[in-house]
Amino acid sequence: QLQLQESGPGLVKPPETLSLTCSVSGGSIINTIYYWGWIRQSPGKGLEWIGNIYYSGSTYYNPSLKSRVTISVDTSKNQFSLKLSSVTAADTAVYYCVRQVGNKEFDYWGRGALVTVSS
Amino acid sequence: EIVLTQSPATLSLSPGERATLSCRASQSVTSYLAWYQQKPGQAPRLLIHDASDRATGIPARFSGSGFGTDFTLTISRLEPEDFAIYFCQHRTTFGPGTKVDIK
Numbered sequence: 001q002l003q004l005q006e007s008g009p010g011l012v013k014p015p016e017t018l019s020l021t022c023s024v025s026g027g028s029i030i031n032t033i034y035y036w037g038w039i040r041q042s043p044g045k046g047l048e049w050i051g052n053i054y055y056s057g058s059t060y061y062n063p064s065l066k067s068r069v070t071i072s073v074d075t076s077k078n079q080f081s082l083k084l085s086s087v088t089a090a091d092t093a094v095y096y097c098v099r100q101v102g103n104k105e106f107d108y109w110g111r112g113a114l115v116t117v118s119s
Numbered sequence: 120e121i122v123l124t125q126s127p128a129t130l131s132l133s134p135g136e137r138a139t140l141s142c143r144a145s146q147s148v149t150s151y152l153a154w155y156q157q158k159p160g161q162a163p164r165l166l167i168h169d170a171s172d173r174a175t176g177i178p179a180r181f182s183g184s185g186f187g188t189d190f191t192l193t194i195s196r197l198e199p200e201d202f203a204i205y206f207c208q209h210r211t212t213f214g215p216g217t218k219v220d221i222k
Binding site: 046047048049052062096101103104105106107109110111112 | 151153155161162163164165168169174206208210211212213214215216
């Protein structure tokens, strides 16, 4: 059974960089069908797609966050990572790592990591 | 950019009742629409993909229908564990959600 697990600091000071890693177990990131990505959910709010990466390293970002986002992949560790720079309180959210089937549904989700931005 | 609208925002029903949730797209998404269930403190769970295909392990009381711009998620008989928030999704866009709560 595929499992995704987020890890990283739960508290980030503005305007530093938020960094999270997603470890994938039970299956390989190297797969021609799937994209690997990040989605966030602010307290009491909806779901916001941040970006995706293909195992080859091709990336796709939400235009509203593109200038601050970097997603990378480490196939040797079966992990992918998120960096979000110049954070503000508005970036406080639960961050989920996900697997997307092509450009369709998100079929596997991590449990989520709450990241609070505060000085 | 496609916008997804869900209605109603809140649906108050009793266990055993039928729930009908709507998702409308601002332009055609053909059949590329998915539905998710989210309970407090948990990640969303995929229920339906390609408008009407149940994901692995999802009970038969959940069904999806629609094509183009209008889609429906139906829960035939609500179980206590079904009271949650439901989101629709197309590509990288999510709807705002419908909360199904106990009447």
